Amino acid sequence: MQQRDKLFINGKWVVPHGTGQIDVIHSTTEAVMGRIPEGHARDAEDAIQAARAAFDAWSATPPAVRASYIRKIADGLKERSEELAQLIAGEVGMPIKLARAIQVGGPVYNWAQAAKLVENFTFEEEVGNSLVVREPVGVVGAITPWNYPLNQITLKVAPALAAGCTVVLKPSEVAPLNAFVLAEVIEAAGLPPGVFNLVTGYGPVVGEVLASHPEVDMVSFTGSTRAGKRVSELGAQSVKRVALELGGKSASVILDDADLPAAVKGTVSACFLNSGQTCSAHTRMLVPRGRYEEAKAIAKQVADAFTVGDPLQETTRLGPLISAAQRERVTSYIQRGLNEGAELVTGGPEAPAGLDKGFFVKPTVLGNVDPRATVAQEEIFGPVLSIICYDTEEDAVRIANDSIYGLGGGVWSGDEARAIRVARRIRTGQVDINGGPFNMQAPFGGYKQSGNGREAGKYGLEEFLEYKALQLKKPAA
Numbered sequence: 464m465q466q467r468d469k470l471f472i473n474g475k476w477v478v479p480h481g482t483g484q485i486d487v488i489h490s491t492t493e494a495v496m497g498r499i500p501e502g503h504a505r506d507a508e509d510a511i512q513a514a515r516a517a518f519d520a521w522s523a524t525p526p527a528v529r530a531s532y533i534r535k536i537a538d539g540l541k542e543r544s545e546e547l548a549q550l551i552a553g554e555v556g557m558p559i560k561l562a563r564a565i566q567v568g569g570p571v572y573n574w575a576q577a578a579k580l581v582e583n584f585t586f587e588e589e590v591g592n593s594l595v596v597r598e599p600v601g602v603v604g605a606i607t608p609w610n611y612p613l614n615q616i617t618l619k620v621a622p623a624l625a626a627g628c629t630v631v632l633k634p635s636e637v638a639p640l641n642a643f644v645l646a647e648v649i650e651a652a653g654l655p656p657g658v659f660n661l662v663t664g665y666g667p668v669v670g671e672v673l674a675s676h677p678e679v680d681m682v683s684f685t686g687s688t689r690a691g692k693r694v695s696e697l698g699a700q701s702v703k704r705v706a707l708e709l710g711g712k713s714a715s716v717i718l719d720d721a722d723l724p725a726a727v728k729g730t731v732s733a734c735f736l737n738s739g740q741t742c743s744a745h746t747r748m749l750v751p752r753g754r755y756e757e758a759k760a761i762a763k764q765v766a767d768a769f770t771v772g773d774p775l776q777e778t779t780r781l782g783p784l785i786s787a788a789q790r791e792r793v794t795s796y797i798q799r800g801l802n803e804g805a806e807l808v809t810g811g812p813e814a815p816a817g818l819d820k821g822f823f824v825k826p827t828v829l830g831n832v833d834p835r836a837t838v839a840q841e842e843i844f845g846p847v848l849s850i851i852c853y854d855t856e857e858d859a860v861r862i863a864n865d866s867i868y869g870l871g872g873g874v875w876s877g878d879e880a881r882a883i884r885v886a887r888r889i890r891t892g893q894v895d896i897n898g899g900p901f902n903m904q905a906p907f908g909g910y911k912q913s914g915n916g917r918e919a920g921k922y923g924l925e926e927f928l929e930y931k932a933l934q935l936k937k938p939a940a
Contacts, residue, residue, distance in 0.1 A: 465497035470506055470663065471646040473513035474656025480505040485636050485663070490556035490783045491773055491821040497640045502664030507631065507672035510660035514602045514629035515678050517657030522599045522627040526586070529625055530578040532654050536621075537574035539648035540613075544571065547641055551612060552774045554638035556782035556822070557737050559775050565737075570617040572903060573919070577621035580924050594933040599627030600704055601680030603927065604673030606666070606694070607642075608686045609635035609785055610740040610844075615708075616642060618907075618918040619683045624658065626927035631660045631679070633669045635686075637785055666690060677701045681927070684708070685742075688842075688867075688912050706916030706926055708742070708908055710842040711870030714863035715745040716885060718856065718876040721897075723754060726875035727761040729898040731848060733873065735769055735826055738784055739793075739846040742913075743871030743893065747832075747839055749859050752852040755831070759850060762828045763809045766848070769826040771815045783822040784845060790822040793845030797827050800838035800849070806830035808850070834862045842868070860888045869910030873898070892917070 465487075469476040483501030488494070500506075521529075540547065544567045552562040587596040605619040616634060623630050634642035646661045662669050670690075674682050674697035681704040684694045688709040698705040715730040717723065733745035750758040774782035784790045794812040801807055810827025824845055832839050832849040839849050853859040863872060873895040876882035886894040892909040906922035908914055916926050 464495060465640055467497065467499045467640070467643050470500055470502060470510070471650070471659070471661040472506070472510045473660065474650070479503060487554065487638070487640055488786065489553045490785055491553065491775070493787075493820050493822070496553050499636065499639050499643070499663045502633075502662045502669045504668055504672050506662050506664070507633070507669045508676070510631040510662045511602060511604075511673070511676050511678050513657035513660055514631050517655060518602055518629045521629055521655060521658045524627065526581045526584065526625075529627065530582045532652055533574055533578040533581070533621060533625055535652035536648055537571055537578065539651055540567070540574060540645065541571045543644055543648065544568075547613060547644055549775070550640050550644070551638070552782070554640060555609065555612065555737070555740070555785055556774050558779045558782050560777060561737070562774070566611060566613060569611075569903065570613045573614070573617045574621045576903065576920070577625040577924070580622075580921055581625035584921065584924060592935050592937050594935060596931045596933065597928040598931055600927050600929050601628060602678060603628045603630045604676070604679045604682040605630055605632045606670050606673060606682065606684045606686065607632065607634050609638035610737060610742070612638040613641045613645065615685045616645060618923060620659065622924040623683070623927045626924055628681070628927050629658050631662060631673060633662055633664065633666075633673060636663060636665060639663050670694070671697060674698050675700060679703060681706070683916070683926070691914060707914035708916070708918060709912060709914040710868055711742045711744070711909065711913050712747060712840065712842055712866045712868045713743055713745050713871035713873070713891065714747040714749055714866075714889070715873040716749045716859050716863055716875065716889070717751070717758070718859070718874065718881065718885065719751045719754070720877040720881070721875035722877065723757060724761055725898065727758050728765050729875070730873065731762055731765040731828075733895070734848045735766070735781060735846045738782055738824070740785060740844050745871065745873055746843065746848060748848055748850050749853050749862055750850060752854055755850070755852050759808050759828075759830050762848065762850060766809050766826045766828050769846070771818065771823055771826065781826055781846060784824055785822065787822055789844065790824055793824050793843055793847065796838055796841070796843045796845070797829070797847055800829045800832065800836065800847075803833070803836045803838070805832045805836065805838065805849070834865055840866065856885065860885060863889050867912040870913035871895070
């Protein structure tokens with residue numbers, strides 16, 4: 464078991480103001496796998512003051528120097544890749560092969576990418592008689608979720624540091640152990656004191672201080688839409704910049720000329736990644752009404768091939784959910800879907816056979832789901848796919864857009880131009896065309912109640928920069 468009893472503030476591991484501790488529960492064994500400090504409001508305030516004191520010098524550090532620190536961090540994480548993959552597979556439940564590639568490989572890539580980006584970024588340009596410069600926004604409060612813990616930390620902290628900001632990180636208390644490894648790597652890289660600070664604890668305590676504190680210039684939050692609204696309310700009091708990456712209810716639109724087996728298989732896989740604990744998961748599969756029976760049969764076959772079990776076994780394709788509370792939430796949604804008239808294609812609310820320990824849920828497909836049903840409108844965050852029938856292309860677009868969310872989605876068609884045409888009409892931040900792979904250099908973020916702002920690539924770096932215009936007096940002609 465990992466016992467963490469200190470916070471990382473101002474370049475040192477310090478004893479927190481409070482004595483509370485938070486248990487970290489292993490998603491497969493349900494045993495306590497670690498303990499972390501329950502941070503106090505004063506700990507958050509200390510970290511903010513350290514970040515404020517460090518800002519002037521760090522923001523004036525040349526981009527190439529900042530890049531060299533960030534590259535050291537990428538190398539340090541790479542050296543501890545297997546340790547991190549094992550940790551996150553335990554905390555979150557993602558199968559180990561995927562955890563290595565996505566939960567750790569993604570962050571290592573994105574730290575290195577941030578170093579490369581800042582070395583080549585254009586920080587100033589002349590526009591008429593103005594010199595337009597990009598400057599760091601200031602002290603950043605980063606509040607991150609549990610589903611892709613290190614990756615979501617990385618998509619905030621790496622570009623913020625690259626931009627010249629200083630950071631206070633509050634990771635999710637449900638999957639926090641990987642953040643301590645990152646702090647150790649940052650300490651070893653020699654980042655100046657106060658540039659990066661780690662304070663663990665609960666959102667209503669530590670998170671609220673970060674979102675409301677007048678010395679925090681920007682808060683970047685990933686999590687539920689409900690919590691994002693609270694962050695926005697608090698941030699508005701000091702008119703700080705607020706970036707939000709929130710929930711989703713993404714639609715995969717399978718058009719009548721699509722390769723149906725490929726489209727259904729791709730959709731099920733995009734729904735079940737990380738046991739469905741993905742904000743951009745394709746949880747609504749829209750199929751032509753005349754092809755419903757065919758699509759349903761394929762979906763059942765694909766879903767049933769998702770072997771449920773211990774994420775540390777190489778053959779496992781679907782691990783547990785993060786917690787008992789999450790398991791209860793997901794199974795209650797499945798039952799509600801059935802109560803509201805959905806057809807059970809496969810899975811169901813009962814626990815998978817032979818898995819008495821761990822927060823496991825059967826991979827579930829619900830058929831003939833009404834577009835207005837609860838399971839078609841609310842984010843479930845589990846391995847639950849809803850199949851919805853449509854009559855015309857126009858109907859499909861309307862159903863896809865009939866959501867408070869707008870994060871991801873997909874369009875499948877035998878005619879790529881048609882797929883792109885339909886995708887342009889879907890009000891979301893990302894749309895996969897015929898299963899196009901995730902691009903870590905493309906902007907990630909949402910429309911509507913899926914949030915505001917973008918992460919990843921140069922777009923993620925720009926989130927942490929302000930514009931300044933210097934009006935120059937040109938000599939008379």
